[in-house]
Amino acid sequence: MRLKLLGSGNAAGMPLYGCACEVCIEASANRRLQRTPCSAQLEIDGRTYLLDAGQMNLTQQFPAGSLDGILLTHFHVDHVQGLFHLRWGVGEEIPVYCPEDGEGCADLYKHPGILRFHAQQAYVPFVLEGGQVTPLSLNHSKPTLGYLIAWQNAQIAYLTDTKGLPPKTAELLGRQKLDLMVIDCSLMPGCDHPGHNNLDDALVLHKAIRPRRSVLTHIGHDLDIWLKANPQALPDNLSVGHDEQLVYPIV
Amino acid sequence: MRLKLLGSGNAAGMPLYGCACEVCIEASANRRLQRTPCSAQLEIDGRTYLLDAGQMNLTQQFPAGSLDGILLTHFHVDHVQGLFHLRWGVGEEIPVYCPEDGEGCADLYKHPGILRFHAQQAYVPFVLEGGQVTPLSLNHSKPTLGYLIAWQNAQIAYLTDTKGLPPKTAELLGRQKLDLMVIDCSLMPGCDHPGHNNLDDALVLHKAIRPRRSVLTHIGHDLDIWLKANPQALPDNLSVGHDEQLVYPIV
Numbered sequence: 001m002r003l004k005l006l007g008s009g010n011a012a013g014m015p016l017y018g019c020a021c022e023v024c025i026e027a028s029a030n031r032r033l034q035r036t037p038c039s040a041q042l043e044i045d046g047r048t049y050l051l052d053a054g055q056m057n058l059t060q061q062f063p064a065g066s067l068d069g070i071l072l073t074h075f076h077v078d079h080v081q082g083l084f085h086l087r088w089g090v091g092e093e094i095p096v097y098c099p100e101d102g103e104g105c106a107d108l109y110k111h112p113g114i115l116r117f118h119a120q121q122a123y124v125p126f127v128l129e130g131g132q133v134t135p136l137s138l139n140h141s142k143p144t145l146g147y148l149i150a151w152q153n154a155q156i157a158y159l160t161d162t163k164g165l166p167p168k169t170a171e172l173l174g175r176q177k178l179d180l181m182v183i184d185c186s187l188m189p190g191c192d193h194p195g196h197n198n199l200d201d202a203l204v205l206h207k208a209i210r211p212r213r214s215v216l217t218h219i220g221h222d223l224d225i226w227l228k229a230n231p232q233a234l235p236d237n238l239s240v241g242h243d244e245q246l247v248y249p250i251v
Numbered sequence: 252m253r254l255k256l257l258g259s260g261n262a263a264g265m266p267l268y269g270c271a272c273e274v275c276i277e278a279s280a281n282r283r284l285q286r287t288p289c290s291a292q293l294e295i296d297g298r299t300y301l302l303d304a305g306q307m308n309l310t311q312q313f314p315a316g317s318l319d320g321i322l323l324t325h326f327h328v329d330h331v332q333g334l335f336h337l338r339w340g341v342g343e344e345i346p347v348y349c350p351e352d353g354e355g356c357a358d359l360y361k362h363p364g365i366l367r368f369h370a371q372q373a374y375v376p377f378v379l380e381g382g383q384v385t386p387l388s389l390n391h392s393k394p395t396l397g398y399l400i401a402w403q404n405a406q407i408a409y410l411t412d413t414k415g416l417p418p419k420t421a422e423l424l425g426r427q428k429l430d431l432m433v434i435d436c437s438l439m440p441g442c443d444h445p446g447h448n449n450l451d452d453a454l455v456l457h458k459a460i461r462p463r464r465s466v467l468t469h470i471g472h473d474l475d476i477w478l479k480a481n482p483q484a485l486p487d488n489l490s491v492g493h494d495e496q497l498v499y500p501i502v
Contacts, residue, residue, distance in 0.1 A: 017340025018315030018365070037336075056307040056336070064269030077335045077357045084328045085288075085307070089268025106328045106357045114269070 001131065001151040002043040003158075003180070003248040006055055008241040009035025010186050010196075010220045011078035023225050036243055037078045038160055038218040040182065042071070044151055045129040051147065051158050053096075058082035064091055070115075071133070072098035073160055074144035075105040087113030097126070099135070099143040120145060123168065136169040138162035141195045148173065156248055157211070160184035160218045163195050165205060178211035180248050182241065185216035188226035199223065199233070206238050214238040215247045252382065252402040253294040254409075254431070254499040257306055259492040260286025261437050261447075261471045262329035274476050287494055288329045289411055289469040291433065293322070295402055296380040302398065302409050304347075309333035315342055321366075322384070323349035324411060325395035326356040338364030348377070350386070350394040371396060374419065387420040389413035391446045399427065407499055408462070411435035411469045414446055416456060429462035431499050433492065436467035439477035450474065450484070457489050465489040466498045 007013075014035035015024035027033040037054030047068040054077075055061060073079060075098070083096075084106070093116045100119040109117070120126065122137040122145060131151035138144040139162050146159035146169065155178050159165070162184050165173070173181070183205060186196035196218065197205070206214045219240065227233065227240060234240070241247060258264075265286035266275035278284040288305030298319040305328075306312060324330060326349070334347075335357070344367045351370040360368070371377065373388040373396060382402035389395040390413050397410035397420065406429050410416070413435050416424070424432070434456060437447035447469065448456070457465045470491065478484065478491060485491070492498060 011336070012339035013336065017310045017337055018342035019340070059268045081332060081335050084332050085262070085264065086268055088263035089270070091269035 001149070001154055001156075001248065002246065003156060003182070004041045005182075005215070005217060005241045005243060005245045005247055006039045006041055006050075006061070007036035008217045008219055008243050008245070009038060010218050011037065011076075012221060013037065014219070014221060014224055016221045019221065021225065023228055024221070032242060034243060035219055035224075037081070039079070040158065040247075042149065044131050044149070047129045049128070052079040053082040053086075054078045054080060055082045058086050059089070064089060067094055069095040069097065069128075071147055072096055073138070073146065073158075074099055074140060074142045075101050075103065075108070076142055076161070077105055079161075080105045080108065083108060083115060087111065087115045089114050097133070097135075099145045101143045123172070134172075136172065137166045138169065139164055139166055139195070148176065154179050154248070156180040156182070158182045161186075161196055163193065163197055164201055170205075170208060173209045178209060179213070180250065181206070181209055181211035181214045182217050182247060183214055184218045186218045186220045186223065188223045191222065199226075203235075203238070206235070212237065213250055215241040215245075217241045252296075252400070252405055252407075252499065253497065254407055254433070255292045256433075256466070256468060256492045256494060256496045256498055257290045257292055257301075257312070258287035259468045259470055259494050259496070260289060261469050262288065262327075263472060264288065265470070265472060265475055267472045270472065272476065274479055275472070283493060285494060286470055286475075288332070290330070291409060291498075293400065295382050295400070298380045300379070303330040304333040304337075305329045305331060306333045309337050310340070315340060318345055320346040320348065320379075322398055323347055324389070324397065324409075325350055325391060325393045326352050326354065326359070327393055327412070328356055330412075331356045331359065334359060334366060338362065338366050340365050348384070348386075350396045352394045374423070385423075387423065388417045389420065390415055390417055399424065405430050405499070407431040407433070408460075409433045412437075412446055414444065414448055415452055421456075421459060424460045429460060430464070431501065432457070432460055432462035432465045433468055433498060434465055435469045437469045437471045437474065439474045442473065450477075454486075454489070457486070463488065464501055466492040466496075468492045
């Protein structure tokens with residue numbers, strides 16, 4: 001099993017369009033500092049899945065036939081916008097595991113094209129290529145699922161978008177021996193949002209769940225600025241994710 | 252005044268994701284044959300406007316400050332999807348002229364960011380950089396406006412998405428001396444769709460409106476195949492548009 005972050009940014013991304021701050025100027029010139037829509041590529045038993053589909057050029061990144069399925073956390077546009085074009089393709093259907101959301105996003109339900117949406121119930125595991133995936137309720141402004149993915153002896157949790165965690169999700173994760181927790185951390189400390197963690201929230205969850213390693217994702221512009229000014233703020237086994245980073249296995 | 256097509260394709264584009272036909276294989280290897288979402292760049296009196304915003308990489312194509320406004324034909328996702336990211340920028344507001352559509356697309360109205368939507372009434376002209384723009388009702392499944400753009404002695408009409416034209420629009424256009432008509436032609440002859448022209452429809456409009464030149468846009472995969480097999484099908488002053496083509500002034 002391998003997990004690579006494709007994008008590590010919030011909807012605005014890094015650089016922020018029109019921003020001339022030092023961090024944005026640096027990012028404009030350095031792809032490694034850029035943050036595209038939060039999403040990841042999961043390889044499990046030789047098959048390729050996406051965790052969210054907000055990358056705008058999915059059809060270029062994943063030629064037809066290279067994508068075995070998609071796990072959507074939720075239907076906000078920055079997590080699904082890559083599907084608007086891809087769906088119109090031809091050939092094999094692509095299964096999309098997702099939360100139950102009557103609305104979806106724009107006309108994805110009306111015109112699913114080659115996508116087949118399979119709504120999942122929180123805490124009801126399903127089998128994926130010999131691994132087990134458990135959807136987990138998260139705290140967000142739309143129905144949202146995190147995913148606990150177990151394969152052989154490894155366990156990783158992908159938890160975005162969320163503010164804190166619902167008690168049942170926190171309890172379930174606290175009982176696991178997580179190798180990796182990828183967790184929403186959109187905001188700098190002290191900056192509150194009803195649907196996203198700030199760094200304080202993420203640190204609390206890291207201590208409560210005790211994964212071997214945590215990686216922050218869905219990073220917002222102001223957090224990047226804060227982190228540049230506070231480079232020693234994070235514990236050793238917690239790091240800020242970046243685009244195209246292989247986060248599992250831990251290297 | 253200059254008008255350049257940015258994209259000349261329908262929502263599926265060319266190559267069609269997953270298609271192995273000869274035309275798609277050729278297009279995969281040749282950017283000039285590819286068709287991205289139907290849209291155009293209008294330069295008028297040294298200022299830059301977009302006609303539709305479905306290009307997925309607008310923030311890269313148009314650095315902050317380079318875009319003076321956007322004219323939307325309608326709120327289908329392939330015509331607005333580039334705004335989902337761009338809106339989150341900072342700095343000057345970007346005016347978006349659009350049809351009155353209570354729904355919009357996804358959460359664009361709820362979270363407009365730096366965009367300011369200005370709903371326009373059909374047949375009520377407005378001034379744009381010393382030119383005059385007249386919104387025109389079109390026949391589509393969502394409220395849709397074409398635009399007649401007059402600047403000095405030049406007149407161009409941009410008409411997509413539409414099936415035929417409403418009588419009042421056809422009549423108004425028939426009274427003009429159009430230098431250019433850019434017209435929806437998504438489908439091959441004989442293939443009917445309630446919201447898009449096929450080639451027969453486009454030829455009828457070309458003859459009725461009598462512009463100096465017509466350029467077809469919003470081209471679908473099957474029409475490209477048909478055109479390859481029927482290269483002599485078009486009259487001299489009507490051509491198939493392609494991405495990045497300067498269509499006005501006529502060269």
